[in-house]
Amino acid sequence: MSDLLLLPEHRYAKIIEQTRNEDGSELSILNLGPTHPATHGIFQNILLMDGERILDAEPTIGYIHRAFEKIAENRPFYQVNVLTDRMNYCSSPINNMAWWMTVEKLLEIEVPKRAQYLRVIVMELARIADHLICNSILGVDTGAYTGFLYVFQFREKIYEIYEEICGARLTTNMGRIGGFEREWSEEAFKKLDTFLQDFPVAWKEFENLFERNRIFIDRTVNVGPISAELAMQYGLTGPNLRAAGIDYDVRKAQPYSSYEDFDFEIPVGKSGDTYDRFCVRNAEVWESISIIRQALAKLPEGPIHADVPDYYLPPKEDVYHNMESLIYHFKIVMGEVPVPVAEIYHAVEGGNGELGFYLVTDGSRTPYRLHFRRPCFIYYQAYTEMIKGGMLSDAIVILSSLNVIAGELDA
């Protein structure tokens, strides 16, 4: 624990000893975290401070590491889904769908159009929920609590839609191999319609409240900027990368689940600072709303799951009355399903960037190796770089604008 406890041999202690400012003042160490109300999660940063200015930072992560990759190696494919929920828990349906798509790519299953469109709808809802939390919390950190309280009720509405679809709210475990577990209820579509009517009005107000607000602009413009070049070096993806001016989006680069059927823009920023990240997320919410509307308008009729009895659990009443279904049910639950030997990489555009699953199978019922490419883990490295030279209060704002989710950071 030597680097956590700040013993005298810590490298910052030596720097402090050797450095004196011109006015005779000393540098100091500040322990930001692991638990601190302003960090929205368990992150520790040891900061080397000159007054209120940050000279250097040393992040420690892993406080909620739950060994998902190890657990995944010991669980059948359908049980891995509940692990993915708990990574980016602000947008779990995206993780769920990404996992099913990885398995479907492995098994070469073609998902019916209706299921693909429904997946797009739920993934975009999740993206809205994710961006909504990030942007409103950024407001809270700059002193504007009202915006947060106002739009947060719409996250509740989104969760009610999830509840109609799958019964769960936060960690959804939604979908199955080949599609969805059941047809969406009428109530779900009704709630979706109400949401699409009310939410844009509130989001517009939220946007107006912030985008040209003097205080907000002062707190965010030129705070924690990152150049496009450095952003690529640090492996940034998603809104944080796009804020730096690069229009890379997995939905456009490698369309999955029929994203190519929809017409949407990729909003980009310029300077990659906190304000640009805020604006990019705002703009993406509008694109998401437009995608959901298009998907609802074009939603085809048809089955909600692929015809893959080897992997898709049969309806319960058939299991009790039908020999075939009983056998399939037994085989799936006991993990006796044929799985090809392959290496798969599948990426989707998660709330925070490219969420990738690297899956190695050896023909057994469990993954041989499953690696999660977690965007948060990868871009949190750039945080140190971004806060150096800034004020302490800026460090908090930058952290929330990056939307670092502890669950995804530590897996």
Place this chain on the structure above:
Amino acid sequence: MALETTTIQEKLTSKFGDKVLNFHMSRDIFSFEATPDAIHEVIRTLKVEEDLNFHFLTDLCGVHYPENEVSHQFAVVYHMHNWVENVRLRITTYLSGENPEVNTITDLFLTANWMERETFDFYGINFIGHPQLKRILNMPEMVSHPMRKEFPMEDGGRTDKDDRFFGRTANNG
């Protein structure tokens, strides 16, 4: 002009000879192997060569194959991406099971820093030249590398459940 996989293969084989091998399409990703002594140079070439331009390191992770012969018991898998041509690439390098070590690529990609630390943490693969190779997700006092296959997922002393009856592991049929 789209970047063809044959172009990548030709360029690399002409430069590295038999140090790059086993070129194949693994589903939608063009993949190949490189020997550990050449991997740094291969990745540098892929990055800086103008018509290859694999400027983005998507992912880096380890895999443990205890069943393989000793020289191939660990693998480090690199995923690279050329955003301009929209081509992905997977490079695998196999390392020895006794003393797994490979050159770091942190000098080429800053993002490799934590990815390599994670791989070191979980597999004990030594990345030569890494600026700060220490554990990242596990606590520093830990002595084992938990993603190695011999590391049990649960406490072996547990008597309240028998995994054989629950279809849990890859090896119990």
